[in-house]
Amino acid sequence: MRIRALRRLAAASALVVATSLLGAPQALAEDPAPVTVRPKAVFNDPATSPNAVRDELVTLIRNTEPNGLIRGSIYLFTDGVVRDALAAAHRDRGVRVQILFDHDAVADQKLVDGVWKATGSEFSTLGQRLGRVVGYGESVDADATGSFVLGCPENRGCIGNRGLKKSDGSVEYAINHNKYFLFSKVGATPNVVFQSSANLTANHRTGMFNNAVTVPHTGLYDEYTHYWKDQLTHGTSGAGLDDYYRSTDVGAYKTYFFPRIESDRDTRDTSAVDPREDASTDTVVSLLKNVSCATTPATEIRVAMYAFTRTQVADRLAALQAAGCRVHVVVNGEDGNVGSGVRAALTSAGLTTLRQCAGTDAGSYGVHSKYLLIDGSYLGSPRKVVFTGSHNYTYPNLRSQDETLLKIDQAEIFEAYRQNFDTTLLGSAACQGALSSAP
Known part of the structure; x- marks a missing residue:
């Protein structure tokens, strides 16, 4: 159906x-x-429109030109509808489909409490339908070959290879946390980028608020393609990188690709610079430093964030509120999503708005979006700017993982995000909770 x-x-x-x-x-x-694609933002509401983001992606896939090209990079993929759309594009219209999966999405089964359980991953099935599964060590010229799937190496992203030591001594290994797709031509429109906050899972449709943007733009498409090819190259050979920070302006857009190393460029445990304390190389802190609060009306900052543990970002938001900005924050309420330092900084700052969505742990809905909106003085002029992508405000998202952050400087896209924040999130019964200073 x-x-x-x-x-x-x-x-x-x-x-x-x-x-x-x-x-x-x-x-x-x-x-x-032919179909014409224009820049647009798409949001799901798990209560009323759970499939909105997935439907946008499927529509793009089904309207990709015959003999065209679809490339993607995704963390988790268990959605049979998207799988079938990609396989049909390959089979029926000769579209080359090339998808990079995180290693966590490769296995058909995993051992859970001593019992083997199905993961629901579409990696093997999609690989069979596309006709090729690329393994580590294979040389791949993506421009000269056909369809395939690739799983990034174990215990790392396709690029990021760093394991961050946690307070209990265990190691959190890097992943490919991306959620983007690239289309050579959709209907009459060439070079289309689809960037989402959502993994391709049922929970992210029916349990979580997510967002996506569809952008036709040659310069942006080329930047993402450059990054995708680097992911492919490092994912099939070599040991990966502990630093891949690339930031490029392309018209109304700007890309930021991670991981980003701290200032001393020393990843050893004996390093004098703690990767969790170096605000000078925290991209989001740097972006927030471009905001001025000495304006009338006051600059408004909105943050919708699934995972938020970087205290330096929270401190900067608190400082902006104190300087006269109006700061609004919505976070997710599931266990461990908000760090203790972040809680302390945000709850003591007197923010204009501070809300917590209950999350699926509570049998309710959570927020999985990851966006920052700035409406006011940015880089010295009145702007309406969106920052979105796969990038949570956590240390692994900054320091170790394959991640994308996308800046969008377009008033229409901004307005769609503002409405999502002010109406959908703040209006949802699931997001009326108060963030406490302690978990």
Whole structure:
């Protein structure tokens, strides 16, 4: 039923576009117009529109040009609808489909409390349908070959190879935490980037608030493609990197790719610079330093964040509130999502808004979005700026993992995010909780 519904949705979307371009419905039968993609933001509401982000991705896949190219990089992938859409594009229209998975998404089964349980991963099935599973050590010219899937090496991302030691002495290994897809041409529109906060899992549709952006832009597509190819290269050879920080302006957009090493560039346990205390190389702290609060009306800052443990970011938000900005924060309420230092900084700051979504642990809905909105003085001028992507405000997201942060400087996209924050999140019964100073 879902597949048929999505096909009806894609057909209806094409009909609307064609009608608007041609002006008369009767012309469609003779001369259907191709789909045109424009910059847009998409948000799901697990209570009322759980499939919105997934449906946007499937629509892009189903409208990719024959013999075109789809590339993606994803942390978790258990969604059969997306799997079937990718496989059909490969089989029926000759589209080359090339997807990078984190190693955590490779296994069909995992040992849980002594019992082997199915993971639901689509890695093996999609690999079979595409006809190739690339292994570590294989040389791959992605531009010259066909469809494939690749699993990043174990205990690292495709690029990031650093393990961060936790307070209990255990090690948190790097992952490929990305959630993006690239399309050579969708309908009439070339070079389309789809960046989401959501993994391709049922929980992220039906239990969590998530967001995505669809952006047709050649410069942005080229930057993501450069990064994707670096992920492929390091994921098939070598030991990976402890530092891959790349930031590039492309028109109204700017990309930030991680991991980013601390200032002394020393990852040993004996290093004098603690990776969890070096605010000088925290990208989000640096971005917030570009904000001025000496304005009328006051600059507004909105943060919707799944995992938030970087105390330096919380301290900066508190300082901005004290300087006259209006700071609004919504975090997720599941166990361990908010660090103790972050709790202390945010709850004592007198923020304009501080809310906690209950989360799926409480049998409710959680927020899995990761975005920062700035409405006011940024870099010395009035701006409406969005920062979104896969990047949580945690130390592994900054220091070790394969991650993407995307800046969008477009008023229409900003307004869609503002409405999502002010109306959907703040209006949800699941997100009325107060953040406490202690877990």
